[in-house]
Every structure is written in C-alpha cells, then in structure tokens.
Amino acid sequence: MTSLDAVLATTRYQSYVYAYPHKTAYRPLDPPRPLGPLWAGERRDALFLYVHIPFCEQRCGFCNLFTRPVPDTALVDAYLATLTRQTHVVRRALDEGGAFAIARAAIGGGTPTLLDAHQLERVIALLRAMGKSRGVPMSVETSPETALPDRLAVLVESGADRISIGVQSFVDAECKAVNRPQRAADVHRALRAIRDARPATLNIDLMYGLPGQTTETWQTSLAAALEYRPEELYLYPLYVRPLTTLGRKGAAATDRHRVALYEQGRDVLRAAGYHQVSLRMFRREDAATATGPVYCCQDDGMIGLGCGARSYTRAVHYSTEWAVGARGVRDILDRWIQRDDAAFAVAEYGFALDAGEQRRRWLILSLLSDDGLDLAAYRARFGSDPSADFPELAELAPHGLAIHTRDAIKLTPEGLGRADALGPWLYSADVQRRMAEYELA
Numbered sequence: 001m002t003s004l005d006a007v008l009a010t011t012r013y014q015s016y017v018y019a020y021p022h023k024t025a026y027r028p029l030d031p032p033r034p035l036g037p038l039w040a041g042e043r044r045d046a047l048f049l050y051v052h053i054p055f056c057e058q059r060c061g062f063c064n065l066f067t068r069p070v071p072d073t074a075l076v077d078a079y080l081a082t083l084t085r086q087t088h089v090v091r092r093a094l095d096e097g098g099a100f101a102i103a104r105a106a107i108g109g110g111t112p113t114l115l116d117a118h119q120l121e122r123v124i125a126l127l128r129a130m131g132k133s134r135g136v137p138m139s140v141e142t143s144p145e146t147a148l149p150d151r152l153a154v155l156v157e158s159g160a161d162r163i164s165i166g167v168q169s170f171v172d173a174e175c176k177a178v179n180r181p182q183r184a185a186d187v188h189r190a191l192r193a194i195r196d197a198r199p200a201t202l203n204i205d206l207m208y209g210l211p212g213q214t215t216e217t218w219q220t221s222l223a224a225a226l227e228y229r230p231e232e233l234y235l236y237p238l239y240v241r242p243l244t245t246l247g248r249k250g251a252a253a254t255d256r257h258r259v260a261l262y263e264q265g266r267d268v269l270r271a272a273g274y275h276q277v278s279l280r281m282f283r284r285e286d287a288a289t290a291t292g293p294v295y296c297c298q299d300d301g302m303i304g305l306g307c308g309a310r311s312y313t314r315a316v317h318y319s320t321e322w323a324v325g326a327r328g329v330r331d332i333l334d335r336w337i338q339r340d341d342a343a344f345a346v347a348e349y350g351f352a353l354d355a356g357e358q359r360r361r362w363l364i365l366s367l368l369s370d371d372g373l374d375l376a377a378y379r380a381r382f383g384s385d386p387s388a389d390f391p392e393l394a395e396l397a398p399h400g401l402a403i404h405t406r407d408a409i410k411l412t413p414e415g416l417g418r419a420d421a422l423g424p425w426l427y428s429a430d431v432q433r434r435m436a437e438y439e440l441a
C-alpha cells in the first residue's frame, strides 16, 4: 500500500469514489453467473432499483458517463423495447428466489428527461413491473433544456420525490468553454418548472475548477443556485478525463484552483444553512429526510436496468461494458439492443468480491461520508474490528484526517476535503492493478 505521506504529497483529486470497486476494475466473469441463483441468497427486503437512460442533447466536454448524444428516434424506440424485454427477464430471475422489496429507485443517465412524457411513462411502468410501489422514494436526473413541465409532471405524479438537475454554472461563457451550450435564462426557467412540479427534494449540481472560473463567477453560480433554496446541492470538482473533449485538448485542472473554489463553496453553503454530507454533497439543514424503508448503501443490493447500469449483490458487481468515445458507446449500445432474452438472464461482466473486498467496500463507502465508519455496524456485519482488518486506518488521526471515538471513525473537515485521495488510497492492490491495466474505448 502507498504510504499516506506519499498520497498527501500528490493531487488530492485522484478519483471520485461513488462505488467500490470502480467499473474499470470489471472484467468478463468466468463463468457467467445466472441471475436467479445470484440474487436468491441475497438480503432482498431493501433493494435499490436503477434505470439508465444513456442519451443526451450533447456530449459535454468534461463528461465520461456512458451516454450517446443526439440519438435518433428509432434508436430511442429500440432502446425502450429492449429495456422492456430486459425488465421482464430480470423480474423472472428475481422471482426464482421468492419475495423481494424495492426500497428506493432512481432514473439516471445521461439525461432521462431527453425522453418525452409518454416515453417516461413507459419507463415508470417498467419500474412498477419490477415491484416498485408508488410510495417508494425515487430520484430522477434532468438537464436545463429537458426539464419541461409535462415531463416533470409525469415524474412527480408517479412518485419522483427528488429531481436532480445538472447546472454546472450559471455563467454562459463557462458552459460554452466546456462544450455545453447553455443559457442561464433556460436554467432559471427549468428551476422554476421543477419547483412548480413540487418534488420534495430539488438537487442542483454545480462544478468548480472550470476553465476561466474565478471566485467572482463561482460566487455568482452559488448565489443563483441558493435563490431556489434547493434541499441538496452537489459541488463537483472538475476532473479532466481521458477521451473527453477537454482531455483530448490537453486541458488541465489544477489543485490550487479547485481547492480554493472548494473552500469558498463549502463556506458559502455552510453560512447559508447547509450541512456537508460528503466532499460533494450538501444538504439543507431544515430539509425533511426521505421516508420509506431504510436502505444501506454500503451493503444493500442494487438492480440496474438498461445499458450502462451497474448491479450489486454482496458478492458480485456487474454491468455492461463501458466506453466514452463515440464509436465505443455506439458499438456497446447496438450490441445491447440486439441481445436475446437469455443474455439478460446472466451476469457476464463485472467483479466478484471476496470477504476482504466486501469489508473494504463497506469501509470506503462509510468513511467518505460524514456519518463515518460505525464500529458496531461493521462488527455486526463482519464479526471483526475494522482497525484489525485495516491497520492503515491508524495513520489517519496523526495526520489530522480522522478522529477515532468509542463508536466510530470519522473524517475531520480536512479529511473530508481529501476524500478523493483517501478513497483510492484504501483500494486493494488487486483493484488498483486492474484499474491501471484497463484500456478505455
């Protein structure tokens, strides 16, 4: 393992750890795992259901998500037809193991609201076919151009309680510089439309470290977002990633720029009554939290539907392959649309987590958010002590990055600001090797 001193000496923006292991550690599963038996042994009373809509109005210059810009109508129709087939196959596979319950749902992308109102109704019908009932919390991603009243109405009326909009910046020139043609006037129209639709939670994504962004323009974006009193705000540090337009241009995002804007953003949001949940996430202190069955993100299963979605059981994470370049995305999508039903009944590509990796996943996902690592919950789940399993945790406190209490290990504000370096520091040697060997298409 790399020493913590060495980690702290390099960039603090190593990787956004939204899942562990990262999808670049996935490989073909040999042999492929039939979904029925794979899910039969899982805890199934609080599953997360995710649907991926891999389409957008454009490919933004910073974005490496699995998405295809400006799809034609025939492609979207074919995608929804295949998504319908996949849903029925996956539902039958889950039924093999008996009863199960969906505790949360999300429609993400890409930009799900690129679909029209009728198409969104079809997607929601598929969630229902998977057993999602109306009262289950559901989040949907949208964008300024596609957050249209009729689409939002369909979503909120069918139970979406959280609408998350990517804004990135309220300064038109900053958006233009990252190939995201967007006008602040449209952003305001979209935000008003979301508030009018009345989901319980509005989330706004903003980015810092954009080319040309200054403390003044960042303040403009923060203040404009705060006018809507969103229940949640995500502040994303810009990453310049391979095969994106910014990456191909050789653009750079410096630590100095991002750290200064991070601290400014954090302080502005704190002063406005927001609580920092993780490096990126801020929640309004007086906002009600979602109701419904408790979902434990460190451990509970996720059923992903659609091309580009990931699925997690405790022992196996799986998905379709991933690409960023136009040809790579097109090939994966075309193959997925033509898959026969039998191919949807098995997991073919992913990562099998042994006992050590399951512990590591729990550790990383817990430690990087403000609740920290709950020692009793870890012991109850694994029958061992995190400090014995991961002796390197002892290095954090002397560096001022974490505090150890009787009940938990929690990052300090300094540690939280360095979450994108501390997460990768905790990756296993096997995951690091696989990620380094991965060739992106």
Ligand SMILES: C[S@@+](CC[C@H](N)C(=O)[O-])C[C@H]1O[C@@H](n2cnc3c(N)ncnc32)[C@H](O)[C@@H]1O
Residues within 6 Å of the ligand: 056, 062, 063, 064, 065, 108, 109, 110, 111, 141, 142, 143, 144, 164, 165, 166, 167, 168, 205, 206, 207, 236, 237, 238, 239, 240, 241
């Ligand atoms: C699925 S998108 C949000 C919804 C919608 N597609 C949109 O862009 O309006 C997810 C979010 O990830 C963030 N993001 C994507 N690529 C990023 C990058 N390279 N660096 C930092 N943040 C990034 C952006 O803030 C973006 O809003």
Ligand code: SF4
Residues within 6 Å of the ligand: 055, 056, 057, 058, 059, 060, 063, 064, 065, 067, 109, 110, 111, 143, 166
């Ligand atoms: S940031 Fe959003 S709109 Fe832009 S390419 Fe990525 S998913 Fe699509």
